[in-house]
Amino acid sequence: MTMKRQLFFLFIGAAFILLLISVSSFVYLKYKHHSLSKSNFQTLDQFIQQVPQEKLDKAIAVLKEELRKNPNYSEAHVALGILYHKKELLDEALSELKTALTMKPDFINIYQEMYLIYKEKGMEEEASRALASYEKLKEDK
Template sequence: MTMKRQVFFLLIGAAFIILLISVSFFVYLKYKQRSLSKSNFKTLDQYIQQVPQEKLDKAITALKEELGKNPNFSEAHVALGMMYHKKDLLDDALTELKTALTINPDLGNVYKEMYLIYKKKGMEEEANQALDSYNKLKESK
């Protein structure tokens, strides 16, 4: 085998190893981001429950601005839906929560929030479906 050919195969092998390392690192970062967003969701719920009613409008405006820049930010849709729920804007809350699930169907706690909203609206069948979806997702993890 000629020297040029050996160098060529060496470069191909090095490029392949760099590609594998890059893909592995990307997968690791996605996993970390996903686990962080799940852990932050519980604190988000607690935080929103403590936000005074008069500050909700500012928070809603800020979230809408963020969603204008990044419409696929599922956690922002969740937060907006929860804030709408707190303000008793139930239809708007459901719209935001459904949008969040469309973007990221693994947000199981969203189903619990939807369950509460459907119960408030007297929509028993939808409430039970949301609860079933939550339980199925919880069991699959």
């Protein structure tokens, strides 16, 4: 084999190895990012409870980013609704909770939070409906 041919095969082999390393790194990083973003929300109640008032904007930004990537993540919509409620952004909170409700109508925490918000807004009829839905789901479980 000539020197040029050997160099050519060496170059092709090196390029193939680099390609394999790049693809495996990409797959690993994609998997790692996916598992990290999901693990952030495995204990959603803890996440919400641990957010201090001065960090609400940051937590909201994290949830919005998660929803940008996965708009059907109902638990993130619920968490965002609860955080909006903590910030006293009641209309935004209701909007997020209603979105989550369309995805998971049997998620009991949604009705609990909606009840509280409707009470704060003085919307007694809506509050009563949310409470009735909550109690019905609680009985069914």
